[in-house]
């Protein structure tokens with residue numbers, strides 16, 4: 001296999017996997033699967049696709065990694081912590097795990113433009129091989145030791161007890177925040193919920209704008225989406241967000257929402273969760289084979305966004321892999337995050353130029369961040 005194209009995956013729940021699934025992401029995929037072989041506590045046991053060795057093998061040298069801790073009102077049907085304070089403590093445990101992985105040389109945190117540029121140089125611009133091939137730059141052993149860069153984000157803002165907690169989070173390196181997740185939220189309502197943006201959400205957005213935290217509009221219900229765009233004038237993206245017209249469900253964005261993100265200079269990250277890729281997926285019932293689902297299906301979503309934009313600069317990768325599901329809910333030809341390397345050839349086959357492909361695989365989101373962190 002030729003050396004991988006760099007991939008920037010803007011949505012991975014790494015710390016959730018470490019602390020809630022008890023996955024040591026330094027293990028190989030095979031070790032993790034063997035360990036979970038007989039576990040029944042979660043539907044995706046033994047089906048994981050993400051770990052550090054697979055990320056390196058697949059050229060995923062940079063990612064946006066989440067903290068996530070939801071609060072669930074008394075006797076609500078969705079699981080969550082019984083208080084925002086507990087949810088906050090959960091996210092702080094997740095932060096501690098990221099710090100341990102930094103100390104172990106597995107990860108490096110990216111908080112500034114200088115850190116971003118330095119990290120990209122490590123993954124892209126080492127001396128070329130004799131034949132001039134880019135990326136094939138070091139021995140496999142050295143690639144295996146490269147730290148993976150991560151930018152910290154928060155999925156769902158329930159854990160932000162007060163705006164002071166948001167400021168503390170920024171000091172910890174939090175650079176992007178999606179106010180909503182599933183269902184009703186303290187600051188914003190999410191997937192399968194409805195209602196306008198609460199006053200607390202408006203205050204949160206103002207403080208995010210002041211601090212320079214990117215707004216992640218993914219998961220916002222339609223009403224909150226439009227309210228958030230009105231209230232917030234800073235940089236915004238949709239980290240893991242496919243097209244409603246191709247997979248009808250409120251979790252995906254309608255065309256006018258996609259257009260609005262593009263008009264604000266935003267980028268949408270393509271998710272590889274089957275439920276977001278095809279129409280009619282029935283949760284915990286459907287199988288990828290029922291739809292003959294392959295990675296290529298994501299190219300339809302990419303094409304759709306590029307048609308709305310009139311160019312290929314507003315779409316990137318935000319896989320959400322191992323975000324509570326595994327291979328039971330991914331394309332049949334995706335058995336590892338490293339299989340993202342199949343995407344460039346698929347895009348080239350559809351007529352995307354070399355620059356377009358690089359843009360989609362990593363550069364569109366990097367350019368967005370460079371602008372946001374100017």
Ligand SMILES: [Zn+2]
Pocket residue numbers: 155219240320323
């Ligand atoms: Zn999500």
